[in-house]
Amino acid sequence: MTFLFFACTKVLHISEVKPSSTKVDQSAVYEQDTSVLSMIAPYKAQLDQEVNEVIGEAAITMTKAKPQCTLGNWFADLVYEKAYEYYKKPVDFAVINYGGIRIPELRKGPVTRGRIYELMPFENRLVIVKARGEVVRAFFELMAKAGGWPVSKEVRYEIYNGEARNLKIKGKELEVDRTYTVALPDFIANGGGNCDFLIDQEQYDLGALLRTVILEYIEEQTAKGKKLQARLDDRIISLD
Numbered sequence: 001m002t003f004l005f006f007a008c009t010k011v012l013h014i015s016e017v018k019p020s021s022t023k024v025d026q027s028a029v030y031e032q033d034t035s036v037l038s039m040i041a042p043y044k045a046q047l048d049q050e051v052n053e054v055i056g057e058a059a060i061t062m063t064k065a066k067p068q069c070t071l072g073n074w075f076a077d078l079v080y081e082k083a084y085e086y087y088k089k090p091v092d093f094a095v096i097n098y099g100g101i102r103i104p105e106l107r108k109g110p111v112t113r114g115r116i117y118e119l120m121p122f123e124n125r126l127v128i129v130k131a132r133g134e135v136v137r138a139f140f141e142l143m144a145k146a147g148g149w150p151v152s153k154e155v156r157y158e159i160y161n162g163e164a165r166n167l168k169i170k171g172k173e174l175e176v177d178r179t180y181t182v183a184l185p186d187f188i189a190n191g192g193g194n195c196d197f198l199i200d201q202e203q204y205d206l207g208a209l210l211r212t213v214i215l216e217y218i219e220e221q222t223a224k225g226k227k228l229q230a231r232l233d234d235r236i237i238s239l240d
Contacts, residue, residue: 051114056218059227072150074230080152083183086206094152094183133176
């Protein structure tokens, strides 16, 4: 005798879907902790005050561009001047990588501390690199190929077909056998910006952030009653 067993399974079908929405009151879900807000309020107020503090005044709007620009000239020149003060020895010239300038312009008028943090947000340090002439030549070839980086007024050169020509430092032609003293950010000195050839060069940390150096310079100029300004002086000429 054979027994057959059959199981019956109920199948449920969705006959209708009615969309609906529920509004969530975020303020109810994330109720503000007034004790925390009151605790941080004094620090926020102090930070806002520091960021908005006017530390100087720009006589003109200084802009960022290649092969040279007013903002780049101003930046490189102040780095040269401050490097000499920190190093207390002669410096041949200063260089700033173009990408290190993080704002397109420094507008005419009041300059705040916060604006300088925007200009230089990185924790880059100011250093001195001592390099032989052949290394310096390679450095300028790299800058020329990039269309020009900001250099201090001690430098004059031309860019033609992406190459550096008629390079002069303090009015004299580059000497391949001479050692040059260069002020620049540690980012470059440590190989950043494709500057691997600088890594093995003699380096001196001047003990200051580049941003601190800029702030010091502006405060010193303001104390002397001077406004911030720069001009184009053909330190870099593009013949392309």
